[in-house]
Amino acid sequence: MAVWSVIVAAARTRDRFAVTDWRGDGWRVWILSCLGFTVLFVGLSVYMHAFAWSAGLDATSPEFSVYWRSLLLIELVGVTVGTFAWWTWLVRSGRALPATVAFDEEVRRIMVVWGLLGATCVVLYFMASFFVSGDAAWHQTAVRDTAFTPPHIVMFYCAFPLGITMTVGTYLYGVTRLPRVYSMNAGFPWSFFLLIGASVTEMLQVAVNEWGHSLWIAEEVFAAPLHWPFVIYVWLAAGTFAVWLETLIRVLSIEKQIADQRTQAPQA
Amino acid sequence: MSARLETEHAAQTRRLELRAVLNRQYVYLDRKWDIVFFVSAAFVIAAAGDLTRSLFAGDWDFWVDWKDRQWWPMVTPFATIIIPSAIQYIAWVGFRLPLGATYTALCLFAAAWIARVYQWEAFVSYPFTLIWPASVVPAAVLVDWILLKTRSFILTSILGGIIWTFAFWISNYVSLAPYLQPSMFMGHMLSVADVLGIQYLRSQTPEYLRLVESGTLRSFLGETQYVALAFGSTVAVGGYWIGQAIGRWLAIWPIGRSIKGL
Numbered sequence: 262m263a264v265w266s267v268i269v270a271a272a273r274t275r276d277r278f279a280v281t282d283w284r285g286d287g288w289r290v291w292i293l294s295c296l297g298f299t300v301l302f303v304g305l306s307v308y309m310h311a312f313a314w315s316a317g318l319d320a321t322s323p324e325f326s327v328y329w330r331s332l333l334l335i336e337l338v339g340v341t342v343g344t345f346a347w348w349t350w351l352v353r354s355g356r357a358l359p360a361t362v363a364f365d366e367e368v369r370r371i372m373v374v375w376g377l378l379g380a381t382c383v384v385l386y387f388m389a390s391f392f393v394s395g396d397a398a399w400h401q402t403a404v405r406d407t408a409f410t411p412p413h414i415v416m417f418y419c420a421f422p423l424g425i426t427m428t429v430g431t432y433l434y435g436v437t438r439l440p441r442v443y444s445m446n447a448g449f450p451w452s453f454f455l456l457i458g459a460s461v462t463e464m465l466q467v468a469v470n471e472w473g474h475s476l477w478i479a480e481e482v483f484a485a486p487l488h489w490p491f492v493i494y495v496w497l498a499a500g501t502f503a504v505w506l507e508t509l510i511r512v513l514s515i516e517k518q519i520a521d522q523r524t525q526a527p528q529a
Numbered sequence: 530m531s532a533r534l535e536t537e538h539a540a541q542t543r544r545l546e547l548r549a550v551l552n553r554q555y556v557y558l559d560r561k562w563d564i565v566f567f568v569s570a571a572f573v574i575a576a577a578g579d580l581t582r583s584l585f586a587g588d589w590d591f592w593v594d595w596k597d598r599q600w601w602p603m604v605t606p607f608a609t610i611i612i613p614s615a616i617q618y619i620a621w622v623g624f625r626l627p628l629g630a631t632y633t634a635l636c637l638f639a640a641a642w643i644a645r646v647y648q649w650e651a652f653v654s655y656p657f658t659l660i661w662p663a664s665v666v667p668a669a670v671l672v673d674w675i676l677l678k679t680r681s682f683i684l685t686s687i688l689g690g691i692i693w694t695f696a697f698w699i700s701n702y703v704s705l706a707p708y709l710q711p712s713m714f715m716g717h718m719l720s721v722a723d724v725l726g727i728q729y730l731r732s733q734t735p736e737y738l739r740l741v742e743s744g745t746l747r748s749f750l751g752e753t754q755y756v757a758l759a760f761g762s763t764v765a766v767g768g769y770w771i772g773q774a775i776g777r778w779l780a781i782w783p784i785g786r787s788i789k790g791l
Contacts, residue, residue, distance in 0.1 A: 491580065503784045
């Protein structure tokens with residue numbers, strides 16, 4: 262990372278642009294995926310604001326089926342089909358790639374991982390902050406008569422599964438395209454174990470939450486112990502930083518190898 | 530004489546070390562990596578900070594009548610120091626940046642206001658007087674400054690935990706003070722915040738929690754908040770070390786490590 266200091270400022274005057282200066286393609290994955298998820302989730306929240314109060318208060322009403330159960334079905338089918346299609350493509354196209362990777366291509370792929378991680382972070386934000394607040398506002402105001410409330414339908418059954426889609430998908434990209442960092446032979450990386458664990462435990466906690474609310478606490482006190490296990494998943498999401506830093510170490514290693522090659526070349 | 534020579538030798542050695550550092554062939558990465566990292570990290574940091582606060586101290590932060598002198602100064606500093614501590618560790622160990630807590634507080638501030646404006650005011654129509662979020666930005670700046678000056682996580686946890694709690698209370702008291710004024714409501718002496726909590730219906734918040742500040746700390750009369758702040762400082766030190774555990778074992782330790790034989 263470029264760190265502001267006198268020493269680095271002096272170093273900056275040397276070799277300014279190296280192989281690690283990726284161009285063009287890296288931005289595309291990062292910006293498009295982050296924007297795509299933002300548009301999707303903001304769109305869903307606008308839909309929630311428009312139809313939650315008019316059609317989402319009574320789960321037995323016909324309009325609830327039209328506006329909310331149909332959305333639930335679309336989300337579940339869409340996310341499931343889209344997820345498995347993307348994962349399958351990642352694995353199949355990854356297997357077809359050559360085993361050796363040139364430095365500049367490896368740097369580009371690491372940037373794609375960073376782009377996918379950025380999109381994962383956007384999904385995490387909508388899951389853990391934006392939609393959680395909507396759910397809190399709804400629950401502390403409206404009577405709960407189903408586990409499939411309007412805020413739950415957009416949060417638990419669209420944003421949460423997409424968290425699993427992104428964490429597993431990012432790992433599949435890494436393991437099929439970055440053999441120096443995430444080789445299958447080296448074992449399963451702890452960083453992705455924690456990150457994928459974060460997205461999976463939150464989905465499991467949905468079941469615990471609904472079970473608890475059905476059995477003993479229909480009211481909503483947000484800081485109640487029933488909700489505390491949800492916190493585990495955002496803590497496990499610290500694995501994101503491990504992925505960033507271990508890929509960054511590889512970028513620095515590439516930079517060093519190239520610098521070494523340059524210094525050795527004239528002597529040869 | 531000998532001592533002076535030793536001092537000069539040490540100073541000369543130090544100068545040579547610094548010169549070696551300055552002349553080292555540093556690797557330079559383009560600033561684009563910084564942009565992608567800091568922008569992406571803002572989202573996951575906001576998510577972690579906001580959810581941790583919401584699920585450990587959410588009700589105290591959601592409603593003005595929950596911002597009492599008994600629980601709020603104890604629960605909220607504990608809940609809000611966890612993620613700033615984790616990011617402070619990552620930023621300091623990974624990048625030598627004493628900005629982790631402040632960056633987290635700013636992300637948390639933005640996430641909280643987006644949520645209050647869009648989900649609480651626009652979606653459920655609660656007034657901002659009832660739902661304004663507390664800020665931890667001043668507390669975070671101070672805690673980062675303590676780390677910068679002491680360069681010790683142990684000292685930062687002890688001094689920082691205390692300062693975090695008191696800075697949290699002082700910086701938010703300005704916003705809270707008007708709601709603590711007394712008012713007569715249906716023959717009872719209540720605070721303005723209590724009246725707001727009673728007047729705006731929260732049909733799924735338990736009825737028995739309408740008057741939040743009702744515990745035995747009332748026996749301390751006007752000193753209630755100081756007792757709560759002292760205990761809150763102790764709890765915040767514990768929260769700081771939960772954050773350190775997250776930063777150390779879930780973010781830094783896993784780097785380059787794998788599970789064999791899965």
